[in-house]
Amino acid sequence: MSPDLPYRPNVGICLFNAAGLVFAGRAFANPHGWPDPEIVAPGADWILPQGGIDAGEDIESAARRELFEETGVRSADLVAITDDWWPYDFPVRGAPSHKLFPFRGQTQRWAAFRFTGAEAEITVTAEHTHEPAEFAEWRWTRLAELPLTGPLHRRPTYARVAERFAVLAR
Template identity: 40%
Template sequence: MRNYRDCVVAVIVGENGLVFAGERDDRAGVWQLPQGGIDPGESPKEALLRELREEIGTDRVRVVREGQDWIHYDFPEDLEAPIAKKFRGQRQKWFLLEFLQDAEPSIEKSDKEFASLSWKNPAELMRDIVAWKKEAYEKGFEIFSLIKE
């Protein structure tokens, strides 16, 4: 039985409750929050800051809140990505963050996982993520009270 991959998710909140997201470089029109795996010996917060540097070019954030529970999701059976061969899915630690005043996110400074970066309404982001992550995002946004009915 394959295990879950431990990872972190960065929910960077800006003005008017918008969240900072990236359009995936490998899937046009598919957006997600910055996220990534926790390396062996790395704490979730260390992984969070490393992933932010890698994906959006800055780790200049303030942690507002850390979700207490881990959120799980399974990869679809037909997912061809190498990670899906190694892991059953992901076990995520969610963090609510704010950019520091001197933060300058940029895909030009990143590892190019994203084709573009933008502020999104959480409900809009829910429409633009892959279907198999939707339940995890609903749980994560609920933890931080980001989606208003």
């Protein structure tokens, strides 16, 4: 990836349930058309919610918006936000028509939430929003498993997330 390209400001979300497990969604193999810079492959396709930060939006607001868009969840208490930005590079450059084409990767702040609702609130179909669905399915999983089951280019970030939010996990 070209070092001259900027990173896209982004927020990542860890949604913990009462048992200390974290929400993970299985990403579609190629949701935005080929080539997509966010490559996932079978066995490396469990991801955490994340998304771009809009101009003028603070981290918590962006995290809550993305959490709702991708999972339907509104019943969540903010527990923590990382202090620093964590960048990652895309493994390939997307097509010029792709929204991520102008960026070399994303730089993220991470927010942890405790889910306070009923599981029926969680939906990954995106029927509740104008955005396309991000996940084919979802599950509660151990946070420590994500560096082993996420896309290869996100695994170092997921390892940092697991370390940073370990106190919230079981």
